[in-house]
Amino acid sequence: MKVAVLSFAHVHAATYLQLLRERPDIELIAADPDAEPEDPTRGKALADELGIPYRSSYEAALAEQPRAVIVTSENARHRHLVEQAAAAGAHILCEKPLATTETDALAMIEACETAGVSLMTAYPVRFHPAFASLRHALTDGSLGRLLSVHGVNNSSPPSLERSWFADLALAGGGAVMDHTVHIADLLDVLLDGEQPTHVYAVANNRLSPAPDTATKDVETAGLITLTYPRGLTATIDCSWSHPATHPTWGGLSLTCVTERAQAEFDAFPPLLTGYNTPEASPRWEPSTVDLDAAMLNSFLTAARTGQRAHPDGHTGLRTLRIVLAAYESLTTGQPATIPNTT
Incomplete structure (x- = not known):
């Protein structure tokens, strides 16, 4: 093909x-x-x-x-x-x-x-087998009703590798645009596409990757709070808060609080941690599946067979609406609403 x-x-x-x-x-x-x-x-x-x-x-x-x-x-x-x-x-x-x-x-x-x-x-993270296990645990009823979710998707600033990430016209925004959507997609899976009613965001650009790097036009740190119709509250830390010397590009995790338990998901857990003396730097041996390969395999199978690919464009639209509401909140200083489009 x-x-x-x-x-x-x-x-x-x-x-x-x-x-x-x-x-x-x-x-x-x-x-x-x-x-x-x-x-x-x-x-x-x-x-x-x-x-x-x-x-x-x-x-x-x-x-x-x-x-x-x-x-x-x-x-x-x-x-x-x-x-x-x-x-x-x-x-x-x-x-x-x-x-x-x-x-x-x-x-x-x-x-x-x-x-x-x-x-x-x-959205490759949804293909993680541990996330599938989390979803099953949250939907089979054994843990009771989901009450809150705290999501973290941090990394070093991608503008260190590609300057356009700090260009508002090309990127559409900074850390909020870049990292909110991964957590929003996982929430979309866990909540079967339900969208929040209110989105409140705070952000700043104090985390500059380097003194001579232009990031003044985009935010480099952000925290978003989502309120859902069923009363569930979710937060998303979407900051570019890892220094360039960090042993990995970043990470992604969820903490889910239910009526009977707290369930945690780490998409990129370390297998080994330590210190590399010759290079004077931390050592991190990752322990995870290749999520990009899993996503590509799903896409190519759908393309080959003509089946509908998931997550589809409508999923991308729902997660984008959360991002756009976050930017509206940043502009007004007040929670933004997402109209019910179902």
Whole structure:
């Protein structure tokens, strides 16, 4: 099956390329015409380094009629590439967040539904087997009613690797845009798509990755509180609070309080921790499944069989609405409401 990766702008693009090139069932092509010619981390330079056939334009890649397309551009450029891929008849996996505006997200969903292709949002953490166990424990009734959830998704600032993450026009926002959606997706699974009624957010940009790094236009730390119709309260710490010297890129965890228990989920627990004396740095041996590989496998199976991919574009839209409500709250200083659209 032919798969095209469009744009290498996102930090996850290289990971997807490496995973796909190892699969004997995939004929991989890629295009990243928006890259600066001298940038060794993108464009033809990266494709050549990874040994991946490169096309000079998105149009050239789509002209080869790939069965599946992965969009890993800057957030604000998702819509154009998704619409192009849908018009070419390809099933699509779009990097999160689905878009930076509700208008763009709705247009992307409509384009894919009109073309009869799947639109999947890149939320790999929901594929963790430990999360599946958590969901089962919370839904089988043994723990009683879910009362509250505290989610944490922290990392070092992605702008250290890709400067556009600190560009408001391209990213749509900072840490709130970048990290709220992963926890929001897990809540979406646990609550069967139920949306909060109120969203309250606080944020600042005091966590600057470096003195000479421009992050003044986007927030680097945020805390969001969600209130649901059933009375459940959830909080999301979405900060870029890990220093560049941290042994991992970041982490993601949930603490769920129920009537009878407290259940905890850690997506990236360490197998071993210690200290590397020669390098004078902490050591961290991760213990987890490859969530990106699990997500890609689900997407490619759906593309191959024509089944609907999950999490779909509507999931991406629901999680985006939470983010947009958070930004409204940051503007007004008051809780923002999410209209009931069901």
